[in-house]
Amino acid sequence: MTPAIALRDGARRTAREVLTGYEGPRVRIMEVCGTHTHEIFRQGIRKLLPPSIELVSGPGCPVCVTPVGFIDEAIALALDHGCTIATFGDLMRVPGSSQSLQQARAQGAEVRVVYSPQDAEAYAAAHPGERVAFLSVGFETTTPSSCLAVRQAVEDGVGNFSLLTANKTMPGAYEAMSGSADLFLYPGHVHAITGTRVCEDLASRGVSGVLAGFTARELVAALAVGVTKFAVGDPFFVNCYPRVVTAEGAPAACRLVDQMMEACDARWRGIGVIPGSGMRLRESYAAFDARRRYDLPRIEGRENRACRCGEVLKGACAPMDCPLFGKACTPDHPVGACMVSDEGSCSAFHRYGVDV
């Protein structure tokens, strides 16, 4: 049974009953996080929702928001600078301007799939004759791990290791997306690191949201709290994942990132440049920054114009609205990043069906 929610009239209903019996105003909820999108599908939660509760995708899949130019930069590092690229498997099939890393590997680029930045650093330590560049993507949840790998390289004296960074932070994306939905379903893992102050601040400026965990019970409860509060009409923030997320977050992880990285402007696929929403290594760690170390020129990248990933990531269209969905673009033959990643919306709609 899902948890009970107290209603305005004093009645209590289970979270599931609140959702299935919702009779309030139409509400549009943005699943900021790709993992939420997949879990909501996988747990069958969409089937509970009446038409007046609309879920739309958001920009919270790290692979999906990584711009085409980043893939081009990685390929240039491999082919023009002789680097060994170490990357999470998801990035292998993301199309660049003219090819993916997988295709570049077939042409002789040295590309290795790793499971963590620590694996990449260990590989560099074991292969001192190679220039190893790790593709560091992700949000507040994964950035500390990249910092730890650099710190390990410093301690181990591993000079052939570097990061090609596309790390991003969520607050700028919340601001950029704040008019796209009535409320956010905030990602629990991001706020386990950052704490909840940014959500509280957004609520004080009229942007509502609920913070959710990842089990069916937690997701149903958060959605039920969200629509119940929304029907009242005032801006709100509720932490529905208090067993993991506190107001302070994880100060040690934040301190580590702050010591080693600094904010920079970052390009998000579909959204464009969000000032201060990226993270790069500080000057004192420049030797571990692949762009500075190899004097990599700026590469803008060319999006495939037929792909509507950018609009999907802004909640401006659904994956099925893309004419390529399920035809020219499938998980086996992805045209855009949202069909590649396990956290991508197009991949979720393709895997679980579009009728729910």
Ligand code: SF4
């Ligand atoms: S279906 Fe494919 S081409 Fe269309 S938006 Fe999604 S990823 Fe891009």
